[in-house]
Amino acid sequence: MYNSTNALILVDIQNDFLPGGALAVPHGDEVIPVANQLMPHFELVVATQDWHPRDHASFADNHPGQQIGSVISVEGLDQIMWPVHCVQNTRGAEFADDLNVDRVSYIFKKGTDPRYDSYSGFFDNGHHTATGLGDFVKQRHVQRVFVLGLATDYCVKFTVLDALQLGFETVFIDDGCRGVNLNDGDVANAIETMRQQGADVRQSAQVLQETK
Numbered sequence: 001m002y003n004s005t006n007a008l009i010l011v012d013i014q015n016d017f018l019p020g021g022a023l024a025v026p027h028g029d030e031v032i033p034v035a036n037q038l039m040p041h042f043e044l045v046v047a048t049q050d051w052h053p054r055d056h057a058s059f060a061d062n063h064p065g066q067q068i069g070s071v072i073s074v075e076g077l078d079q080i081m082w083p084v085h086c087v088q089n090t091r092g093a094e095f096a097d098d099l100n101v102d103r104v105s106y107i108f109k110k111g112t113d114p115r116y117d118s119y120s121g122f123f124d125n126g127h128h129t130a131t132g133l134g135d136f137v138k139q140r141h142v143q144r145v146f147v148l149g150l151a152t153d154y155c156v157k158f159t160v161l162d163a164l165q166l167g168f169e170t171v172f173i174d175d176g177c178r179g180v181n182l183n184d185g186d187v188a189n190a191i192e193t194m195r196q197q198g199a200d201v202r203q204s205a206q207v208l209q210e211t212k
Helices: 028-041 135-138 152-165 188-196 205-211
Strands: 006-013 044-051 070-072 077-080 106-110 144-148 169-178 200-202
Touching: 006 028, 006 152, 028 070, 028 144, 028 169, 028 205, 044 135, 106 135, 106 188, 144 152, 152 188, 169 188, 169 205, 188 200, 200 205
Parallel strands: 006 044, 006 144, 044 106, 144 169, 169 200
Antiparallel strands: 070 077
């Protein structure tokens, strides 16, 4: 069992990111058993949840003439156009049915401001507003965070990078993540970026071995 100086962060394991969802991550459902296996080994488990208003600036439908995957400027930031996904209080925004959410101590909603996307579990993309996750784990004297979920090259990557910037020892659980790979090499590049910035890249079996 990892003591309270460690926290497991589950990133956006939601229906819209699973096969058949509005923004399906290939093989995204494969992260669920990894998350379920790891959760009992942590005293503190938290989750992030994409929670967009219907008029969110990241939705291509809200920008006539824009195509999914194109990039425009919104509030001075580059914004990828995505399909409508994880709209507040919809089935797509709910956590995966098979995820053992009863082990989650707290849920941090992100992407709630219609002006800004929020890949990271800690801040929106422009770092205008914090989600509260950073303060929550710091107040509990967490020193090391373990991160898994969806998607490797977006929300997981930026959650890991922000965790490192905030001073946490950060472990990226490779087999507990799947990526969008909008462009060839995006996932591999994301993992390398996390590693170069100081993340410890591990497999779930290595994480479990530590608890024995």
